[in-house]
Amino acid sequence: MNPHLTDATLDTLAALERKVLWLASWTIHNANHLRDNSDGLKVGGHQASSASLATIMTALYFDVLRAQDRVAVKPHASPIFHAIQYLLGKQTRARLETFRGYKGAQSYPSRTKDADDVDFSTGSVGLGVAQTLFASLTQDYVRAHGWGLERPEGRMVALVGDAELDEGNIFEALLEGWKQGLRNCWWIIDYNRQSLDAVVREGLWERYEQLFKNFGWDVVILKYGSLQQAAFKEPGGDRLRQWIDNCPNQLYSALVFAGGAAWRKRLIDEIGDQGDVSRLIEKRSDDELAALMNNLGGHDLPSVLAALHGADHEKPTCFICYTVKGFGLPMAGHKDNHAGLMTPAQMEVFQKAMGVRPGHEWDKFEGLSLPAEQLQIFLDRVPFAADKARRLTAPPVDVPDTLTVTIQPVMSTQTGFGALLNEIGRGDNDFARRIVTTSPDVTVSTNLGPWVNRRGLFAREIMADTFKSERIPSTFNWEFSPKGQHIELGIAEMNLFILLSALGLSHSINGERLLPIGTLYDPFIARGLDALNYACYQDARFIVVATPSGITLAGEGGAHQSIAEPLIGLAQDGLAAFEPAYVDELAVILRWAFSYVQKDSDAAPSERNWLRDETGGSVYLRLSTRPLEQIAREMTPDLRQQVVDGAYWLRKPGPNAQVVVAYSGAIAPEAIAAVGLMAEDRRDVGLLAVTSADRLNAGWTAAQRARERGLVHARSHIERLLADVPAHCGIVSVLDGHPATLAWLGAVAGHRTRALGVEHFGQTGSLAELYRHYGIDTNAIVAAAQAIAPGRPIRHLQALP
Ligand SMILES: Cc1ncc(C[n+]2csc(CCOP(=O)(O)OP(=O)(O)O)c2C)c(N)n1
Numbered sequence: 197m198n199p200h201l202t203d204a205t206l207d208t209l210a211a212l213e214r215k216v217l218w219l220a221s222w223t224i225h226n227a228n229h230l231r232d233n234s235d236g237l238k239v240g241g242h243q244a245s246s247a248s249l250a251t252i253m254t255a256l257y258f259d260v261l262r263a264q265d266r267v268a269v270k271p272h273a274s275p276i277f278h279a280i281q282y283l284l285g286k287q288t289r290a291r292l293e294t295f296r297g298y299k300g301a302q303s304y305p306s307r308t309k310d311a312d313d314v315d316f317s318t319g320s321v322g323l324g325v326a327q328t329l330f331a332s333l334t335q336d337y338v339r340a341h342g343w344g345l346e347r348p349e350g351r352m353v354a355l356v357g358d359a360e361l362d363e364g365n366i367f368e369a370l371l372e373g374w375k376q377g378l379r380n381c382w383w384i385i386d387y388n389r390q391s392l393d394a395v396v397r398e399g400l401w402e403r404y405e406q407l408f409k410n411f412g413w414d415v416v417i418l419k420y421g422s423l424q425q426a427a428f429k430e431p432g433g434d435r436l437r438q439w440i441d442n443c444p445n446q447l448y449s450a451l452v453f454a455g456g457a458a459w460r461k462r463l464i465d466e467i468g469d470q471g472d473v474s475r476l477i478e479k480r481s482d483d484e485l486a487a488l489m490n491n492l493g494g495h496d497l498p499s500v501l502a503a504l505h506g507a508d509h510e511k512p513t514c515f516i517c518y519t520v521k522g523f524g525l526p527m528a529g530h531k532d533n534h535a536g537l538m539t540p541a542q543m544e545v546f547q548k549a550m551g552v553r554p555g556h557e558w559d560k561f562e563g564l565s566l567p568a569e570q571l572q573i574f575l576d577r578v579p580f581a582a583d584k585a586r587r588l589t590a591p592p593v594d595v596p597d598t599l600t601v602t603i604q605p606v607m608s609t610q611t612g613f614g615a616l617l618n619e620i621g622r623g624d625n626d627f628a629r630r631i632v633t634t635s636p637d638v639t640v641s642t643n644l645g646p647w648v649n650r651r652g653l654f655a656r657e658i659m660a661d662t663f664k665s666e667r668i669p670s671t672f673n674w675e676f677s678p679k680g681q682h683i684e685l686g687i688a689e690m691n692l693f694i695l696l697s698a699l700g701l702s703h704s705i706n707g708e709r710l711l712p713i714g715t716l717y718d719p720f721i722a723r724g725l726d727a728l729n730y731a732c733y734q735d736a737r738f739i740v741v742a743t744p745s746g747i748t749l750a751g752e753g754g755a756h757q758s759i760a761e762p763l764i765g766l767a768q769d770g771l772a773a774f775e776p777a778y779v780d781e782l783a784v785i786l787r788w789a790f791s792y793v794q795k796d797s798d799a800a801p802s803e804r805n806w807l808r809d810e811t812g813g814s815v816y817l818r819l820s821t822r823p824l825e826q827i828a829r830e831m832t833p834d835l836r837q838q839v840v841d842g843a844y845w846l847r848k849p850g851p852n853a854q855v856v857v858a859y860s861g862a863i864a865p866e867a868i869a870a871v872g873l874m875a876e877d878r879r880d881v882g883l884l885a886v887t888s889a890d891r892l893n894a895g896w897t898a899a900q901r902a903r904e905r906g907l908v909h910a911r912s913h914i915e916r917l918l919a920d921v922p923a924h925c926g927i928v929s930v931l932d933g934h935p936a937t938l939a940w941l942g943a944v945a946g947h948r949t950r951a952l953g954v955e956h957f958g959q960t961g962s963l964a965e966l967y968r969h970y971g972i973d974t975n976a977i978v979a980a981a982q983a984i985a986p987g988r989p990i991r992h993l994q995a996l997p
């Protein structure tokens with residue numbers, strides 16, 4: 197036990213625990229029963245799920261945590277979190293009154309939508325938990341590079357639902373944490389033995405215990421509260437303890453729900469002995485007996501405080517805390533309580549028991565026996581709230597005006613990416629130093645090798661490359677050190693995106709900016725998609741480079757060929773997606789991306805392209821291994837801007853144009869060839885190079901909205917590009933990905949459109965065979981043009997293979 201924990205502190209914490217439970221319950225009740233719920237709003241899940249963490253969160257936030265610590269709160273405990281912040285003066289009554297409503301406190305803690313300093317968003321269970329692990333690794337990375345040493349090291353804490361541990365990403369993270377030497381991480385498991393639907397399997401705690409120990413964690417089990425511990429010491433106490441240990445989860449929950457009389461009957465029936473045990477039971481009233489049986493470790497302030505303060509080391513620690521779902525509320529323990537809510541009548545009883553007068557529900561100290569000043573003084577001194585600004589900032593890192601790269605006559609975007617990073621890697625400047633790369637076991641095959649050779653791999657301790665020390669020639673120098681700038685991950689893509697999420701929040705969590713780049717194969721974005729979405733939702737900033745992509749991967753076959761990813765790029769909020777064809781485009785986009793990921797103003801959309809460039813975001817580059825003949829050209833400022841805005845005319849259509857071909861990415865040679873072949877039979881054919889369908893589309897929808905609000909002159913980039921294309925002209929769009937990515941182009945100015953792309957699973961074959969099979973080869977483009985822009989037959993169509 198921490199020596200500063202006097203009886204007075206304990207009393208104060210007990211009062212605050214009571215208040216936290218009250219405020220959270222009232223917030224939920226208010227949202228359901230008192231607010232106009234004509235929209236069908238319902239707060240299933242929160243009431244019971246919150247209550248089981250009231251004790252632990254009170255102990256943490258009001259006593260154990262320090263200002264430098266960061267927490268991921270399990271989604272359904274958000275009312276408890278908001279109540280705590282309210283008591284600390286960081287949450288408003290108005291927001292609590294509109295819990296789950298428009299602009300109110302969020303249902304699940306949200307970094308971006310809540311106003312009360314949420315450290316990590318949660319909602320999709322499992323992700324917030326892993327986030328704390330990677331946040332801890334990120335902290336180590338930052339400090340190992342000599343940054344942020346003036347601040348104390350923080351602990352990354354997750355409050356975890358027991359059923360949340362079913363999520364596989366948690367185990368993937370555990371393994372990675374073990375490999376990387378995780379420190380300063382606490383996972384506190386709310387072991388209420390209930391999930392959403394039901395009561396969990398018996399004996400899960402034993403699996404957890406073994407599992408965490410295997411990965412080098414300390415495991416602390418909080419099973420019995422201090423009342424129980426005292427009772428076990430009474431004559432007959434041993435038998436009671438045995439009974440508790442053998443009681444199935446379902447039965448324990450049912451008896452918690454049923455209350456004191458039911459406990460008495462059951463215990464007397466099963467272990468009553470007309471002697472010590474019976475006396476132990478009978479000397480307690482029904483209420484006292486219920487209090488004793490509900491007094492599990494996770495609801496016993498002294499035990500919780502002792503356990504948390506006891507972990508005064510940096511070893512990762514898992515606390516398994518026995519709790520009761522709905523503790524202190526009438527639905528406690530009932531297996532259906534996840535969706536349960538207190539009725540107004542139950543609330544009235546609860547309110548009376550809490551000593552809260554009607555009309556004083558939001559008063560901070562109402563119903564507490566301790567003097568208000570004493571409580572306020574305590575709250576003013578809470579260590580967790582000591583820093584005025586918990587959310588830190590870091591100035592942007594200067595990005596060079598251009599990224600230089602030697603462009604070979606024939607080159608793929610993936611090779612170009614490797615070459616660009618290799619060039620950056622030569623630099624001895626802050627820009628190069630702040631870049632951190634990571635990859636789930638595809639570092640070499642995504643062309644990060646040269647960068648890693650220059651900058652080294654990261655580990656807290658130096659590890660030499662044995663091949664190098666044994667003088668065995670190898671292309672790659674695999675040396676680990678605290679100064680290394682590449683974090684090598686195992687294959688799990690979930691871990692990649694959660695690590696990017698953590699690295700990409702370093703400016704806010706550590707006050708030190710990183711420029712994270714993650715690489716993976718494009719199809720495996722889907723494997724980590726929820727984590728990618730999560731990272732974007734909490735506004736982490738990173739660049740994800742996905743390569744190779746599409747059926748262009750030919751020989752690798754359908755399992756590795758991505759189809760839907762361009763649509764993910766189009767739809768994913770917070771992520772600007774690009775699919776350049778040429779390396780000079782890539783250089784421009786990558787340079788822009790380094791600056792875009794650092795922007796954080798909330799400026800309105802730019803009237804130039806109607807994109808929210810000033811607000812910044814993350815970036816997704818879809819690249820390819822297909823070597824393309826590069827275009828020798830000067831990258832003018834105008835071209836540079838258009839590449840970033842999403843498209844430019846590679847060949848501007850004339851005033852009589854009948855067809856325009858719009859292409860994206862590695863399919864460029866087919867589009868160019870098709871335009872050349874059509875030139876004799878179709879007038880003024882245009883060729884539109886689309887570098888970002890995502891940004892074109894976003895600008896277009898934003899400009900339309902602006903016009904509908906009265907800004908009649910609002911024009912997006914794609915509207916300007918298509919403004920002079922005659923109305924009768926058809927558009928053939930093509931990419932190595934789902935055709936819907938570009939199909940919307942026809943709606944911009946009402947041009948007939950035929951969208952080519954890949955809709956069905958890929959397969960092995962040569963590039964030519966596959967392009968023909970899926971209908972994205974030159975022939976298919978010309979055939980589509982002929983169909984959409986009738987005129988004299990296109991002669992070359994027949995001649996094509
Ligand atoms: C990925 C994901 N799947 C499903 C859900 C829906 N859901 C929310 S809470 C919950 C059960 C949680 O049980 P547990 O973690 O034990 O928390 P408790 O409610 O017992 O506190 C489920 C299935 C979700 N939020 N996220």
Ligand SMILES: [Mg+2]
Pocket residue numbers: 357358359386387388389390391521
């Ligand atoms: Mg549970």
